[in-house]
Amino acid sequence: MAEYKDILVCGELADGKLAPITAELLGCGRKLADDLKEGLFCLLASDAVGAASKEAIAFGADKVYVVEHAALKEYQADCYIQVAESLVKELSPRVVLMGQTSMGRDLAPRLAFRLGTSLTTDCLDLSIDRETKLLTQTRPVYGGNAQAIFVSELMPLMVTVRSKAMSPLERDDSRKGEVIPTKVDIDTSKVRTKILETVKEEAVGIKLEDAPVIVCGGRGLGGPEPFQTTLKELADLLHGAVGASRPPADNGWVSEALHIGLTGKIVAPDIYIAIAISGASQHTAGCTGSKHIIAINKDPEANIFREAEFGVVGKYEEVVPALTGKLKKLIAG
């Protein structure tokens, strides 16, 4: 049996650069690798990886395995799994880290079942048990109403990590590392799905993930209109973006792209203003990383007040326009 050692991060690119989640995984992987006194490797697969391999080194990788192939232009499970499976079999890593992203959610379970190992998804915390050299994996369960710690003895130890749960290292372009171009024969006859069309639905303006301020509305708004008026006015004033909890997205009041929560986007702005949101754990899972949470809700018992730093109890129709009006004066004044 092969000896399993080292940490492998399955990286992702975004707009030709290293994706933020990959920098976070490298930050976390570096700590685990140092604890184990083992190496930190990163896989980058795309049609053209370019300078992202150097970025991966600057963020902590010792070796970057670069797989370039025309079939890897967009994430496609049946192609990517061939690359990941082949590299994992070649390297026999102790730990495989992926992001809890569109790609990680799709690829990690397939790969774990194919390799016959176990997987813990959506981890918030990872550490190495010094004695056993096994990975202690902490993840939220019951929609965030509890947390569970899992351990597994099957190799490789596979996990996906929630975005923004880990901090990247400071970028250091003087770090030394090795870029290893790697050839994988991809059998395109094994591809059983075909992307016919890609449709963008992103709202115009600031992207939710990049917005320093998010004004988020919930079921209590009762319909689509307040998102376009009351909430948007406040967001515009603060150069922020409008988001929503799951019910408004499910009801079609706003696009799914605005959905923040366990199964939507995970955000961590400086200021998060939750309006008419009860604060179910499934929602707060998407925003607990925010620096300051402010809640406006007519129910003083709403769970969101347990997460917030400042709150107002009252109807949003009355509270929010007054807040926006007064802020406008204060900012101008």
Place this chain on the structure above:
Amino acid sequence: MIVCCKQVPDPEAPPAVFKVANNKMTLPPDVKPVIGQYEEFALEAALRIKDTVGGKITALSVGNNFIRDVIKKALAVGGDELILLEDEAFDGGDSWSTANAMAMAIKKIGEYDLIFCGRQSSDWDAGQVGLGVAEILGIPAVTLARRVEVTDGKARVEQVIPDGYHVVEVTLPALIVVTSGLGALRYATLKGIMAAAKKQPVIWKPADIGLEPSQVGAAARRSKLDKLFQPVKEAKCEIVEGDTAAEAGANLAVRLREAKLL
């Protein structure tokens, strides 16, 4: 069509009722179990295909002590058959043992065009079983589907991506993992409820799907639960007040400026 369902504690119950004791989640008896929210979307996806092109829907679930009224909802809304892998031995499974039992049951069912699963269970939220079943059966899978149509032996799926969606075509048989955005599960009609009351679920034990009790449930787990706990949260919210709601809103603006947040 086969729809995989799970009976879970109502995830919409208020957070305060979720209490951990002895590494187990305990809920008061008034919190009723339900079919997981994403499995309800999966059922609806299958029912819409039945509406348009016909077909038979078999609901499949694995566990122990199913509440008949809860799980039979799958029949009441329009499912044709309900198969329960029900035995003490199935208790306490993880993603691996659950997916393996489901896959063995599906092999026994034999013929199918589409398998529908929810994106993640509403209790453990792992999001692995659907893809695991597809891997074991060796069939293609499309995840995060919010619309599914079938034409000419292929399924066309709208797959949610962070900033929009893909239209994906997949050959059949295939497994589809369903997310929200598809629309809520339809209500059961009175006729549906009456018909469901007359039907009995088919019960399979581990031996019926060719597995030993040691190959299912808790005994077959690949990942071990070390600890279940609830992090203590300190409530530290400062409630800003005013004579009217509008005044409180204005006072909040002042307070946020004072605190140099905005």
